[in-house]
Amino acid sequence: MKPPRAPKASEHLPCPVLKWAGGKRQLLPEILPRIERAGPVGAYHEPFIGGGAVFFELSRLGRLPGRATIADVNPNLIDVYLAVQSEVVALTALLADHQERHRVGRQEYYYAVRDAPGAATSPTQVERAARVVYLNKTCFNGLYRENSKGKFNVPFGDNPRATICNPSVLEAASTALQAAEVLCTGFDSIVDRAAPGDLVYFDPPYVPLSLTSSFAGYAKGGFGPAEQARLASVAAELDRNGVRFILSNSMTESVRTLYREFRIETVMASRSVNSKAGGRGAVEEALVSNH
Numbered sequence: 001m002k003p004p005r006a007p008k009a010s011e012h013l014p015c016p017v018l019k020w021a022g023g024k025r026q027l028l029p030e031i032l033p034r035i036e037r038a039g040p041v042g043a044y045h046e047p048f049i050g051g052g053a054v055f056f057e058l059s060r061l062g063r064l065p066g067r068a069t070i071a072d073v074n075p076n077l078i079d080v081y082l083a084v085q086s087e088v089v090a091l092t093a094l095l096a097d098h099q100e101r102h103r104v105g106r107q108e109y110y111y112a113v114r115d116a117p118g119a120a121t122s123p124t125q126v127e128r129a130a131r132v133v134y135l136n137k138t139c140f141n142g143l144y145r146e147n148s149k150g151k152f153n154v155p156f157g158d159n160p161r162a163t164i165c166n167p168s169v170l171e172a173a174s175t176a177l178q179a180a181e182v183l184c185t186g187f188d189s190i191v192d193r194a195a196p197g198d199l200v201y202f203d204p205p206y207v208p209l210s211l212t213s214s215f216a217g218y219a220k221g222g223f224g225p226a227e228q229a230r231l232a233s234v235a236a237e238l239d240r241n242g243v244r245f246i247l248s249n250s251m252t253e254s255v256r257t258l259y260r261e262f263r264i265e266t267v268m269a270s271r272s273v274n275s276k277a278g279g280r281g282a283v284e285e286a287l288v289s290n291h
């Protein structure tokens, strides 16, 4: 018997360009059938795009409708998507340069890029984007985190196998993004953008499982109980407007209460659990939908 054929690298493309905390890759087998269940949709919207695991998988499978919007409140992340969308050649060249300099300088080069005065704000969008991708690939755990002043503060990751510039990943992501409008905005604006018959996938920062397990470091400002309640009212408004939605969150009492009028399904996910000293545990997650 012939051994099974190893999939070609291109079969996995497009895929996320960044590793992102809370990325939904492991939950794709649960989320995709629920997106399918909505039937044909007018447009697809993802207002908490992060690394975009669901968006890129829908694109890979040819399941994105003709119109899509992706959005996030984090301007550094949106710089990356806009540069991938419209300046992929320049971005690839800048990343190849970062890769070369990193090979020589490693830790010293990492901190020079991370802490260069004004680097996060002053250069062109494509330079800012290249910096974010470079730091994401080489920082500790690939975890994007900002301090209360909005400064990226993750230490060096010391991963000798980090691929900083991957032209085929960038090229495939750029092709996928041609179909999307990319916006730097809070989730509330979805109410004005989503039309009856559209589908929205919400993946907000989690309601914390315990007082110590909160990860609110995506961007300054955080996402607390008031934002979670506001999100539930946005979902209810979309429902009244004839928009279908799916939302992932922790399975907590507050999530059950906020979405009690909708379908709430339990799925299992592996997540880092602080109480286990950095270990991972299987936790229940909620997938809420109105269809």
Ligand SMILES: C[S@@+](CC[C@H](N)C(=O)[O-])C[C@H]1O[C@@H](n2cnc3c(N)ncnc32)[C@H](O)[C@@H]1O
Pocket (backbone or CB within 6 Å): 020, 021, 022, 023, 024, 025, 047, 048, 049, 050, 051, 052, 053, 054, 071, 072, 073, 074, 185, 186, 187, 188, 203, 204, 205, 206, 218, 219, 222, 223, 227
């Ligand atoms: C759980 S992550 C999304 C992960 C994504 N689904 C993935 O697969 O990588 C949540 C995202 O919400 C963004 N965010 C936080 N507050 C927001 C807000 N008020 N409006 C829009 N996005 C927000 C964060 O910057 C973060 O990228």
